[in-house]
Amino acid sequence: xxxxxxxxxxxxxxxxxxxxxxxxxxxxxxxxxxxxxxxxxxxxxxxxxxxxxxxxxxxxxxxxxxxxxxxxxxxxxxxxxxxxxxxxxxxxxxxxxxxxxxxxxxxxxxxx
Amino acid sequence: xxxxxxxxxxxxxxxxxxxxxxxxxxxxxxxxxxxxxxxxxxxxxxxxxxxxxxxxxxxxxxxxxxxxxxxxxxxxxxxxxxxxxxxxxxxxxxxxxxxxxxxxxxxxxxxxxxxx
Numbered sequence: 023x024x025x026x027x028x029x030x031x032x033x034x035x036x037x038x039x040x041x042x043x044x045x046x047x048x049x050x051x052x053x054x055x056x057x058x059x060x061x062x063x064x065x066x067x068x069x070x071x072x073x074x075x076x077x078x079x080x081x082x083x084x085x086x087x088x089x090x091x092x093x094x095x096x097x098x099x100x101x102x103x104x105x106x107x108x109x110x111x112x113x114x115x116x117x118x119x120x121x122x123x124x125x126x127x128x129x130x131x132x133x134x
Numbered sequence: 135x136x137x138x139x140x141x142x143x144x145x146x147x148x149x150x151x152x153x154x155x156x157x158x159x160x161x162x163x164x165x166x167x168x169x170x171x172x173x174x175x176x177x178x179x180x181x182x183x184x185x186x187x188x189x190x191x192x193x194x195x196x197x198x199x200x201x202x203x204x205x206x207x208x209x210x211x212x213x214x215x216x217x218x219x220x221x222x223x224x225x226x227x228x229x230x231x232x233x234x235x236x237x238x239x240x241x242x243x244x245x246x247x248x249x250x
Contacts, residue, residue: 026176055236067224067241113176117236122167124176 024049026116028125035104036133043099043128045114055117056097062110104132136160140225140242147215147249155210155245157225165228166208168200170221183208215249222246
């Protein structure tokens with residue numbers, strides 16, 4: 023069965039610093055997608071970044087990048103130059119052929 | 135372009151009452167979903183739909199019903215509300231193609247439901 027594990031319930035980072043959020047998953051599928059979503063205090067879920075499993079190149083969106091290690095089933099999110107507006111819950115998600123599974127989230131607080 | 139619109143944003147129900155959570159999307163997405171988010175937890179899938187007229191159960195469908203008569207609308211019906219249904223409910227939509235390609239979800243802003 024597919025699972026998604028986020029082992030860091032809470033993290034904090036100083037403004038302008040870099041932080042990495044961890045995510046591991048388990049699947050027997052070969053073609054799938056991985057996502058990071060951000061949920062700020064407003065509650066709105068926002069897609070941050072998307073990775074296709076068949077692409078070796080790590081996805082990047084401005085200050086957000088991923089380290090995708092397919093063999094290790096690891097999908098971490100790196101936030102560079104952290105900003106106060108990055109304070110939010112971050113959810114890792116796996117999308118396979120039949121399943122779309124969310125992790126339990128990491129609460130990130132950016133400190134001024 | 136409104137995206138995914140959910141109403142209401144907040145609601146308090148008494149045990150045994152019924153209600154419908156509305157969800158509309160204007161992006162012509164074929165897939166639509168209902169999730170619930172309990173405190174400190176991730177999202178659990180209640181129901182989903184791959185197109186108008188087609189719905190299927192997710193992980194936690196008991197106590198809920200859905201319909202999808204149009205591409206745009208995917209209402210969630212709660213019958214005989216129970217305290218265990220106190221949660222935040224999210225509607226989402228996505229565009230998925232064959233062969234499989236997944237562009238991620240667009241979420242509504244959520245409905246906070248309290249059953250007392």
